[in-house]
Amino acid sequence: MFSTITSGAVYGVHSHLIQVEVDISQGLPCFQIVGLPGSEVREARERVKVALKNVGVRLPPMCINVNLSPADLPKNGTMFDLPVAVGIMTALGKVKQEAVDGTLLLGELGLSGELKPVRGVLPIAREGARQGIRRCVLPAGNAWEAALVGDMESIGVGNVKEAAALLAGEEISVPAPTAAPDEGAEKEEALDFSQINGQQGLKRAAEVAAAGFHNLLIIGAPGSGKTMLARRIPSVLPPLTAEESLEVSTIYSICGRLHAAGALRTIRPFLNPHHTITGRALAGGGRIPMPGVISLAHRGVLFLDELPEFKRETLDILRQPLEDKRVQIARSSGSYVYPADFMLVGAMNPCPCGFYPDRARCRCTPFEVRRYLNRVSGPILDRMDICVEAAPMAFADMTSGRREETSAQVRERVMAARKRQEHRFAGTGIHFNADMGAGDVERYCVLGETELRYMERMFSCLQLSARAYHRILKVARTIADLDDSAGIGEIHLAEAICYRQSDHKYWNGGGDAE
Amino acid sequence: MRAMETGQMSGNGKRTAMAAAEEEKAYIHWLYQAAGMGSRGFLRALEPFGTPREIYGMTLSGALSEKLSERFQKKAARMSEFSRGYDVAGAYGRMRERGIFLVTAGEPQFPERLKRIPDPPCVLYCAGRLPQEGKKAVAVIGARDCTEYGRYMAGQFGEALAKADVQVVSGMARGVDGIGQSAALRAGGYSFGVLGCGVDICYPRENRSLYEALLADGGVCSEYPPGTEPRGILFPPRNRIISGLSDAVLVVEARERSGTLITVDMALEQGKEVYALPGRATDPLSGGCNRLIRQGAGLVSSPKELLGELLEGIAGDDARQPKTAQGRLVFLEGVQGQLWEILDFDPLPVQELQRRYEERYGKTIALPALFRELLELCAGGCAGQMGGGYFMRALKT
Numbered sequence: 071m072f073s074t075i076t077s078g079a080v081y082g083v084h085s086h087l088i089q090v091e092v093d094i095s096q097g098l099p100c101f102q103i104v105g106l107p108g109s110e111v112r113e114a115r116e117r118v119k120v121a122l123k124n125v126g127v128r129l130p131p132m133c134i135n136v137n138l139s140p141a142d143l144p145k146n147g148t149m150f151d152l153p154v155a156v157g158i159m160t161a162l163g164k165v166k167q168e169a170v171d172g173t174l175l176l177g178e179l180g181l182s183g184e185l186k187p188v189r190g191v192l193p194i195a196r197e198g199a200r201q202g203i204r205r206c207v208l209p210a211g212n213a214w215e216a217a218l219v220g221d222m223e224s225i226g227v228g229n230v231k232e233a234a235a236l237l238a239g240e241e242i243s244v245p246a247p248t249a250a251p252d253e254g255a256e257k258e259e260a261l262d263f264s265q266i267n268g269q270q271g272l273k274r275a276a277e278v279a280a281a282g283f284h285n286l287l288i289i290g291a292p293g294s295g296k297t298m299l300a301r302r303i304p305s306v307l308p309p310l311t312a313e314e315s316l317e318v319s320t321i322y323s324i325c326g327r328l329h330a331a332g333a334l335r336t337i338r339p340f341l342n343p344h345h346t347i348t349g350r351a352l353a354g355g356g357r358i359p360m361p362g363v364i365s366l367a368h369r370g371v372l373f374l375d376e377l378p379e380f381k382r383e384t385l386d387i388l389r390q391p392l393e394d395k396r397v398q399i400a401r402s403s404g405s406y407v408y409p410a411d412f413m414l415v416g417a418m419n420p421c422p423c424g425f426y427p428d429r430a431r432c433r434c435t436p437f438e439v440r441r442y443l444n445r446v447s448g449p450i451l452d453r454m455d456i457c458v459e460a461a462p463m464a465f466a467d468m469t470s471g472r473r474e475e476t477s478a479q480v481r482e483r484v485m486a487a488r489k490r491q492e493h494r495f496a497g498t499g500i501h502f503n504a505d506m507g508a509g510d511v512e513r514y515c516v517l518g519e520t521e522l523r524y525m526e527r528m529f530s531c532l533q534l535s536a537r538a539y540h541r542i543l544k545v546a547r548t549i550a551d552l553d554d555s556a557g558i559g560e561i562h563l564a565e566a567i568c569y570r571q572s573d574h575k576y577w578n579g580g581g582d583a584e
Numbered sequence: 585m586r587a588m589e590t591g592q593m594s595g596n597g598k599r600t601a602m603a604a605a606e607e608e609k610a611y612i613h614w615l616y617q618a619a620g621m622g623s624r625g626f627l628r629a630l631e632p633f634g635t636p637r638e639i640y641g642m643t644l645s646g647a648l649s650e651k652l653s654e655r656f657q658k659k660a661a662r663m664s665e666f667s668r669g670y671d672v673a674g675a676y677g678r679m680r681e682r683g684i685f686l687v688t689a690g691e692p693q694f695p696e697r698l699k700r701i702p703d704p705p706c707v708l709y710c711a712g713r714l715p716q717e718g719k720k721a722v723a724v725i726g727a728r729d730c731t732e733y734g735r736y737m738a739g740q741f742g743e744a745l746a747k748a749d750v751q752v753v754s755g756m757a758r759g760v761d762g763i764g765q766s767a768a769l770r771a772g773g774y775s776f777g778v779l780g781c782g783v784d785i786c787y788p789r790e791n792r793s794l795y796e797a798l799l800a801d802g803g804v805c806s807e808y809p810p811g812t813e814p815r816g817i818l819f820p821p822r823n824r825i826i827s828g829l830s831d832a833v834l835v836v837e838a839r840e841r842s843g844t845l846i847t848v849d850m851a852l853e854q855g856k857e858v859y860a861l862p863g864r865a866t867d868p869l870s871g872g873c874n875r876l877i878r879q880g881a882g883l884v885s886s887p888k889e890l891l892g893e894l895l896e897g898i899a900g901d902d903a904r905q906p907k908t909a910q911g912r913l914v915f916l917e918g919v920q921g922q923l924w925e926i927l928d929f930d931p932l933p934v935q936e937l938q939r940r941y942e943e944r945y946g947k948t949i950a951l952p953a954l955f956r957e958l959l960e961l962c963a964g965g966c967a968g969q970m971g972g973g974y975f976m977r978a979l980k981t
Contacts, residue, residue, distance in 0.1 A: 271934040271973040274951050427931050427970060429731060430868045436729055436758060437788075459973035461933030531963035549952070564956035568969065 071095055073160035073167055076174050076203065077153040078194035079145055080324050082359070082399075082406035085190070085197040087174075089139040090150060092157035097133035103154070105138030108146035108358065117179045118155045125183040125231040127159060134158065144403045146358045149188040152177030152208070155230050156237065169237045174198040174206035174216075183229045187211035189326035192319055195219045207233055213247035215323060218316075218334060261302045264476040267468050269295055275458035275569060277480050280306045281487040282548030283502035285392075285414040285453050287377075287571070290460025292424045296417040297342075299460070300373045303415060304340045305477035307371070308488045314369045317409060321361050321368055339370030341412075345379040349387045354408050359399045364391055365408040377418040378445035385450050388414070392453045395505075413504075416454065418446065428462070455504060455541050457571040487551035503548045508540055515543040517558055524560050528567055542566045609686050610676035611636035612707060617675075617809050618643070618666040619659065626659050627706075643667050683799070684711050684783055684810055697721070701828040701854045705807035708825075711783045712803030715776045715829060720894055721751040723826050723851070724768075725844050726760025726836035731869050732968065732976055733929035734837035737861055738763040741834060744887030746773020750894065753778065753830045755822065756798065760836045762791050765798070775802040778826045780819035782812040820846050827851035832894060834884065835860040838872030845872055848881075859884045859893070867930075916966065919949070919957050924977070927967055931974035934958075 075090040178186040195216035213226025279286040322328040354362030395411040421439040425432035546566035642648040649660040742764035752768040754761040756777035765775040786795040833851040838844040859882040863870020884890040961967035968978030
C-alpha cells in the first residue's frame, strides 16, 4: 500500500532528484499532495484522477497521500504527473515496486492519459545518471533529450497505460528516440559574411571580436549594415564544443525550448531582444525563476540593437553578469544561478537622427549628440573591447560584384586563433582572450622593448586611459593570434588602439572651445 | 532714456559727481531689473517721468500707475511688486563686489564704436576690461556645430589676430566663436565676449574655462542684468553688439540659413566690413560663407590676407601646412604622406581611405597596415580619429 517513485526537478541550472512517495490507506476518502507543491503540482491531483479513470484505473475510496521528498524544496512544474500516477498504481499493486526502483519518471498527463513533453529533462536526466540511475521513462517527445546522456536507457511512451504496461514487464514496442536535425542551424547557415558587400573595416572588427570573444560596439548610420553584420557573427564563431553544447542545451531544456528544436544546440545562440525588454526578461527571474535572455545567449551572442533606446536600469543589470559570467537571482524560495557568458554586441546610431558626422544630412547639435551617447551608461561602454564605426554603404561597394569572403573562410582563421588561445590557456579555466583579468593580461600579453616604447608614445600622444590600456592589450593579443604570431607586435597594437572607444571629446567634434 | 542720464547731475550739488553717478546707476540697475525683459517700449514710455530715481519714488508711492496708460498697467504692477523691500544701494553694491559694473550710453567709457550703431544698448553690464578704443577689433563668428576645418581656421585666425594686436570679439558660443576667442587668449591677446544672458552666467557651460579666461584677461558684457537666464529670444539682439563693437566681421563657417548671418546683416546695417572664409561647394557648413562671398563679402583665405586688409604690412602664418601641436611644420614622407594627401577635413571611413589609396596610388594597402600608419598620423597630431573607423585631417592649433 506504499510506493516510492524517483523523479526530479530543476533549480536554476542544477537539478535534484525528488522521491515521490504514495501511500493508500483506510480512512476518509481523500487525495492530497504534500511537500511544498506549487500550484501546477497541486493540480496534478485532478489530472491524475481523470487520466487514470480514462485508462481504466479506478481509484478506490481510500485516503491517498502523496509526499514529494525532500519536503523542504519548493516544487513546480508538471513533470510530477506521471510519477504520481505510477506511484498510485504501484501502491495499488498494479505495478511492482521493484519494477520502478532505479527508474526515473517524468511527464505531464493529459486527461485522456496521454503524456506530454515537459521542460528541463536534460538536466534532470544528467543528475539521475550521476546518481546511478540507468533507466528513465518519459513522454515520447522528450525521449531523445534523456538519450543524450550516456549510460541512460531512455524510453519514450505515449500514455500512462503504456508506461504502466512497460513497467509491469509487458513487451510493448516504443520507437527509438531520435533527434530531429537542428532547424535553427539550417536557418542560421543561410546567413553568411559573403552577403555583406564592402564594409571591410566592420568585417575585420567582427572577425577580431569573434576570434577573442570580445564585446563589440558598432556605431553607424541607419542602413549601414550594423544589424546585418551582427546577425552573421555566429556564423564565424567556432562551433560549440561538446561540453559547451550540453551547457547551452541544458538552459534551453529548462526554458522548454529544446524539445521544440528537437536537437542539441550546436550553433552558438544569437539573441536580439527588443529594446522594450524588461530587466527580468533580460536577466531572468519571475516568481518561479526562469533563465533570462542573457542566459539563453550563454556561449553565444547577445545583440542589443539601438543600445541607447534600452532603459538605463535594464542595461545596468548587465553589469554584474558581464563581470561574473553568470547571473544570480535570489528569491524567497531560494537563490538560483544561471550561467551568462555571452559576447555582447551593441549597435547604435551616432546621434538622434543617425547621420552624424555627415554634416550635409545631420543637423543635430553637439549637445544633442552628446546627450544621445550619454544615454548608454559608462560601465557598459567600459566593457566594450572593440568599438567600430559602420560607414554608410558606398554605391561602388554595392555594385562592385567583387567576391566577398565567406563565413567559412573567416571562420577558418578564427578557429586557428582559437587553437592558439586553447593552447595558451590550457588548464586555467579561461576560454578566450576576452576572459583575461588584469593579472592574466600581465602574464599573457608581454610586450617587447620596442612595443613597450611604442605603447608609451601612443599613450601620451593619444591620451589613453589606464583602463583602455588593458583592453588594448587584450585585443592586440587576439589580433596577434589571428596573425599567428607568438608575440604582440606594433602592427597588432596599432590596430587594437584604433578599435578603442573614441573618447567623448572627439565625439563632440566642434563642440567645446578648446 | 538719454534724458534720464543727462539729468543725473541736478540736485546732488554737495556730493562729488562720481559718487552721484554711482548712486544714479544703482537706480538704473533697479529699473532694468524691475522692468524685466522685453520692456523697450515701456522704458521709452517712462522717459518723460524723470530720472530712474524719481521713477523709483513714484513707483513706491503708487503715483506711477496713475500716469501710465492702460497697456502698461500690468508692467507697473509688476514693478511695484518687485520694488517692495528692494534695497537699491545694497543690490547695486553686491553686484559691484562681484566685479560687475554698469556702463551707460552717456558715459565716456561707453565703447565709441557702439555709440555709432543705429540701435545702441542704453546700458552694458560688464565684467573684466572693455575693448580698447585705439586698437582694431574683429568679430570672429560662425557655426556652433563647426567642422574640423572650421575649428582649425577659427583657431588660426584667433591666434594670428591676437599676435597682430587685434582684439577678437565674439559671442562665447560653442564652435567657432569660442574657439577663436580661446585661441586669441592663449596667444596672449585680448578678447571680448558678448553674452545673451547675464554676465554672471556661463553659457554654454562647457565654455567654463574660456569664461574664466575672459574675466581674467579679456572682458564680457551683456545688455541684460546679471542673473538673466539664457533664452533663445535674447541671443539675436546681442548679435548687433558683437558687430557693433568690431571694425570688421569674419565669418568662418556658416550654413546657408544660419544664426551667424543675423550678425552679418547687423554688421552691414552698421556699415562694418564683412569677410568670409571660402569653403567647398559641397560643404553644407560653408554654404553661408560662399553665398556671402558671392554677395560681395571680402574673401580671406588666411589670417595674413585679413590682416593685410585691416592693417598694413603685417605678415601672418600661412595656414595651409600641416603643423603639430607645437606649431612646427612637419614633413610627412612615404605612406604617411600619401595618406595625408587622401585624408580630408570630413571624417572618412577606413574602407573609403583604402579605396582612395588604391585608386590614387595603384597599390593595395592591408587594413592592419593602414591602421598603423593612420595611428601614427594621429599620434603626430596630423590626423584625428572619430569613432572606431573614421579618420580625418586634424590640424590642431
